[in-house]
Amino acid sequence: MNTYDLVIRNAMIHTMDRDKRVINRGNVAVQGDRIAWVGEDLPDRCRGIQEIDADGMILFPGFIDTHIHIFQSFLKGLGADHRLIEWLNLSALPYGQIMTPRQHMLAAQLACMEALKSGCTSICEFFYTNQDPDLAHACIEGMRSTGIRSVFIRTFQDTGEEYGMPSIFIEPADRAMHEVEALRKRYHEDDMLSIWTGPDVTWSTTKQGYQTMLEYCQSENVRYSMHLKETEVDNEMCFRYYGKDIVDLLEEIGFLTDRMLAVHCVNLTPDDIRRFAEHGVSISHNPAPNLYLGSGIPPIPENLRAGVNVALGTDGAASNNSTDMLETMKLAALIQKGIHRDASVITADQVIRMAACGGARAIGMEDRLGTLEIGKKADMILFDPRHLKSFPNHDAEATVVYASSEENIDATIVNGKIVYRKGNFECGITETELLREIAVEVEKMKAKMQG
Numbered sequence: 001m002n003t004y005d006l007v008i009r010n011a012m013i014h015t016m017d018r019d020k021r022v023i024n025r026g027n028v029a030v031q032g033d034r035i036a037w038v039g040e041d042l043p044d045r046c047r048g049i050q051e052i053d054a055d056g057m058i059l060f061p062g063f064i065d066t067h068i069h070i071f072q073s074f075l076k077g078l079g080a081d082h083r084l085i086e087w088l089n090l091s092a093l094p095y096g097q098i099m100t101p102r103q104h105m106l107a108a109q110l111a112c113m114e115a116l117k118s119g120c121t122s123i124c125e126f127f128y129t130n131q132d133p134d135l136a137h138a139c140i141e142g143m144r145s146t147g148i149r150s151v152f153i154r155t156f157q158d159t160g161e162e163y164g165m166p167s168i169f170i171e172p173a174d175r176a177m178h179e180v181e182a183l184r185k186r187y188h189e190d191d192m193l194s195i196w197t198g199p200d201v202t203w204s205t206t207k208q209g210y211q212t213m214l215e216y217c218q219s220e221n222v223r224y225s226m227h228l229k230e231t232e233v234d235n236e237m238c239f240r241y242y243g244k245d246i247v248d249l250l251e252e253i254g255f256l257t258d259r260m261l262a263v264h265c266v267n268l269t270p271d272d273i274r275r276f277a278e279h280g281v282s283i284s285h286n287p288a289p290n291l292y293l294g295s296g297i298p299p300i301p302e303n304l305r306a307g308v309n310v311a312l313g314t315d316g317a318a319s320n321n322s323t324d325m326l327e328t329m330k331l332a333a334l335i336q337k338g339i340h341r342d343a344s345v346i347t348a349d350q351v352i353r354m355a356a357c358g359g360a361r362a363i364g365m366e367d368r369l370g371t372l373e374i375g376k377k378a379d380m381i382l383f384d385p386r387h388l389k390s391f392p393n394h395d396a397e398a399t400v401v402y403a404s405s406e407e408n409i410d411a412t413i414v415n416g417k418i419v420y421r422k423g424n425f426e427c428g429i430t431e432t433e434l435l436r437e438i439a440v441e442v443e444k445m446k447a448k449m450q451g
């Protein structure tokens with residue numbers, strides 16, 4: 001008798017592998033953290049310590065949210081209907097200065113549990129409230145407590161007061177790299193937690209700052225991410241100080257590499273896209289905040305055609321108001337169809353690939369994540385289309401991208417463990433209890449802001 005840790009029977013399986021293999025009625029076996037079997041049949045006389053009969057459900061690789069600011073989960077709706085710089089000064093920047101470690105921890109649980117509930121198995125936290133190292137520890141602790149796979153990006157700002165960057169966030173880049181190093185030593189990175197760094201935004205980074213960070217990342221083989229060309233302000237600052245376009249500056253200092261994850265990229269030129277493809281830069285496309293802040297719509301089909309790897313992100317909940325990957329996927333498809341006046345310019349299959357395989361490549365884990373194949377990490381979701389919004393289901397990919405919501409996610413499996421199933425979280429935190437604790441902390445946060 002072959003005994004596996006988990007066996008999922010009778011699911012429609014979208015492997016998202018190179019051959020786009022779909023198994024109409026198949027089985028998956030998991031041993032430890034890995035997929036041990038995917039196929040129409042299972043090995044003879046096989047059983048699972050845990051078994052799920054997935055009859056009527058669809059199995060997909062887990063989605064990867066490549067950009068979020070977790071503390072903003074406490075700030076939903078603040079600064080609504082303002083453009084980026086004004087919005088930042090009404091929400092993220094003032095509140096980011098006063099939130100406590102406990103509030104960061106609860107925000108992490110809120111964001112990660114919503115992510116798990118919307119089919120996301122990995123999340124990349126872009127962390128920039130660096131005034132107190134305990135805030136980072138609390139955020140990491142909160143992420144890890146939910147069972148989600150995490151990338152923690154400890155960023156830095158070494159200028160930017162004239163654009164409103166609070167002085168308590170600003171520090172020299174070499175000191176920031178010291179902090180990154182301390183985090184890497186403390187948390188002993190593994191496949192469940194990676195530590196990266198990155199400049200926050202172009203208007204809060206000096207040329208020397210980019211260079212210091214780059215030297216550290218090259219010598220330590222660390223990946224990095226940054227907000228790039230989200231609005232015209234990014235270039236305005238760069239022209240004023242360095243007399244050139246930000247992508248020109250980054251290319252000149254050797255910053256454009258396959259370790260880089262560029263976020264937003266609304267205003268990329270055809271020449272930028274060509275260089276991203278040439279250097280292997282990945283993009284994190286965040287459609288909700290780009291629309292919400294009126295920043296614009298990035299040239300995603302153009303990037304895909306040029307061979308640039310595109311992943312998806314939700315961004316902070318202060319500029320999205322949720323951490324919902326399913327909604328992000330729908331927006332990513334619809335806005336491109338609309339502005340190009342071409343329904344075929346981006347397909348449901350391409351959007352799911354961005355969320356799964358594109359995300360895996362963007363975080364340097366395409367050999368372990370992004371598809372359902374033997375030997376890969378068992379990160380996957382069971383999607384149940386039998387709900388009013390999503391039934392009948394004629395085309396599984398169209399259903400996921402255009403007609404889904406949290407209620408469709410029956411199970412979320414991370415690293416071989418069922419971390420979410422039918423409304424319950426394996427970590428033991430209940431939604432009611434979490435919201436009650438957050439309500440108390442939100443009142444304290446508001447009182448501190450007024451006082």
Ligand SMILES: [Zn+2]
Nearest residue numbers: 069227315316
């Ligand atoms: Zn962001």
